[in-house]
Amino acid sequence: MKKHFYSDLVTLDTVVEEMATLDLSIRERKELEEFARFHLHETILDAILSELSERDKKIFLANLEYDTHDKVWRHLHEKVENVEDKIRDAAEKLKKELREDVRRVKAS
Amino acid sequence: MPKKLKKSVKELSHYEQLKKHWVKKHKLLQRDVRRKHRQAFEWMGEKIPAREHVAGAAAGALMLSNTLPAVTAAVTPAVENKEDEQVVKVDKTDLLLGHLSASLPGEVKPLTHEEELLIGQILSEDFGIPVSAEYEGKRLNRSYGYIGAEQHLMRFPGDIMYSHLSANETQDRYIYSSGMAPGRGAWGYFTRSKSEMTSLDVERERWYLAVPTFLAPGFMQNVKEHYEWFKYRKMLVVNPKSGQAVIAVIGDAGPAAWTGKHLGGSPEVMIALGLHNGPRKGGVLYFFVDDMENKIPLGPVRAGDYNIKVASRQ
Numbered sequence: 001m002k003k004h005f006y007s008d009l010v011t012l013d014t015v016v017e018e019m020a021t022l023d024l025s026i027r028e029r030k031e032l033e034e035f036a037r038f039h040l041h042e043t044i045l046d047a048i049l050s051e052l053s054e055r056d057k058k059i060f061l062a063n064l065e066y067d068t069h070d071k072v073w074r075h076l077h078e079k080v081e082n083v084e085d086k087i088r089d090a091a092e093k094l095k096k097e098l099r100e101d102v103r104r105v106k107a108s
Numbered sequence: 109m110p111k112k113l114k115k116s117v118k119e120l121s122h123y124e125q126l127k128k129h130w131v132k133k134h135k136l137l138q139r140d141v142r143r144k145h146r147q148a149f150e151w152m153g154e155k156i157p158a159r160e161h162v163a164g165a166a167a168g169a170l171m172l173s174n175t176l177p178a179v180t181a182a183v184t185p186a187v188e189n190k191e192d193e194q195v196v197k198v199d200k201t202d203l204l205l206g207h208l209s210a211s212l213p214g215e216v217k218p219l220t221h222e223e224e225l226l227i228g229q230i231l232s233e234d235f236g237i238p239v240s241a242e243y244e245g246k247r248l249n250r251s252y253g254y255i256g257a258e259q260h261l262m263r264f265p266g267d268i269m270y271s272h273l274s275a276n277e278t279q280d281r282y283i284y285s286s287g288m289a290p291g292r293g294a295w296g297y298f299t300r301s302k303s304e305m306t307s308l309d310v311e312r313e314r315w316y317l318a319v320p321t322f323l324a325p326g327f328m329q330n331v332k333e334h335y336e337w338f339k340y341r342k343m344l345v346v347n348p349k350s351g352q353a354v355i356a357v358i359g360d361a362g363p364a365a366w367t368g369k370h371l372g373g374s375p376e377v378m379i380a381l382g383l384h385n386g387p388r389k390g391g392v393l394y395f396f397v398d399d400m401e402n403k404i405p406l407g408p409v410r411a412g413d414y415n416i417k418v419a420s421r422q
Contacts, residue, residue: 022123022126023122023123024123028123032127035130035131036130038134039133039137042137042138042141043137046144049141049144049145049148050144057145057147058151061148061149061151061152062152065152065210101126101130105126106122
């Protein structure tokens with residue numbers, strides 16, 4: 001699994017736990033976990049980009065593209081107040097949605 | 109084959125239900141994010157130099173994955189689906205275009221070895237079909253070039269436009285007006301007679317490419333071997349501007365260098381690539397398909413249609 005700059009900040013453990021209650025094969029579970037990670041990645045990108053000016057969006061994407069986590073964080077700390085909280089909030093909101101999706105499927 | 113009825117929610121497994129919902133959700137989310145921050149993503153595609161992506165093929169690929177996560181694992185294998193399984197395919201055209209715009213040089217020109225490796229990997233993953241610029245030790249003179257429109261080819265002695273096209277095809281102005289090439293293709297007729305013609309012969313002519321086999325490295329050293337190897341060799345051709353793509357076979361040799369085109373496509377190929385209007389010419393990527401078991405049919409293909417095992421970029 002690829003380590004992203006936010007990997008130490010947020011995990012999908014609660015979604016994975018919820019998925020454990022479904023009737024899934026190992027392959028199916030892994031595939032769905034992968035999807036959850038894609039959702040998380042897009043959601044965090046959106047949350048951060050929404051806080052940045054057009055110029056800073058480009059700097060952020062370039063830092064991200066070159067996979068330099070230190071640079072990403074240095075830049076974000078300069079430009080976004082309480083950036084960690086904003087990332088956590090966006091992730092928590094998504095995780096809640098994903099857990100609800102899982103529960104809905106289980107109940108169907 | 110009759111169209112399969114969709115299963116009701118009750119009949120779908122947990123996996124199928126959740127996957128269906130999350131595929132849709134992911135597409136919407138991705139589209140919204142790209143739309144909301146379009147300027148920044150477009151800038152990234154244009155300004156991050158391709159050569160930096162390919163400083164090492166693996167490193168370049170790794171970088172691409174940071175902002176444009178792949179969804180290969182989430183695609184249901186269409187070629188392996190069970191009879192009663194509902195197939196959920198993810199249209200990965202947007203993803204493909206993002207990957208290509210960040211990796212291709214600004215102009216249509218021969219790719220470096222590293223670029224070919226990286227582009228081959230991107231196409232393999234995004235289409236779910238193993239492809240490469242070099243296959244079984246053979247390659248063409250380039251893998252990124254201008255394709256131009258060719259005419260229909262005679263499939264058997266006496267094949268004429270009237271018998272060549274179906275009633276529907278005759279109504280298509282472009283298909284009809286392309287006309288028939290006066291001579292045979294480089295490998296002769298596709299079959300000996302109309303009565304012996306199979307659907308495979310029909311498909312091969314419909315989806316044929318003309319490539320300069322005579323310019324392939326090593327061709328002059330072993331003409332016979334190359335001649336046989338290239339015959340009906342399957343290729344993936346991709347229009348990197350639109351993501352339109354087609355699986356085609358090499359069915360003729362050409363075009364000449366002076367034409368300014370690097371390969372040719374049948375009228376149907378040009379339509380599939382969205383290059384049949386205007387100058388009937390455009391830049392395309394063309395890579396050999398590894399399809400030993402002949403599982404991939406000829407014709408238009410979309411990124412995300414398959415999930416045949418390919419080596420991962422990560």
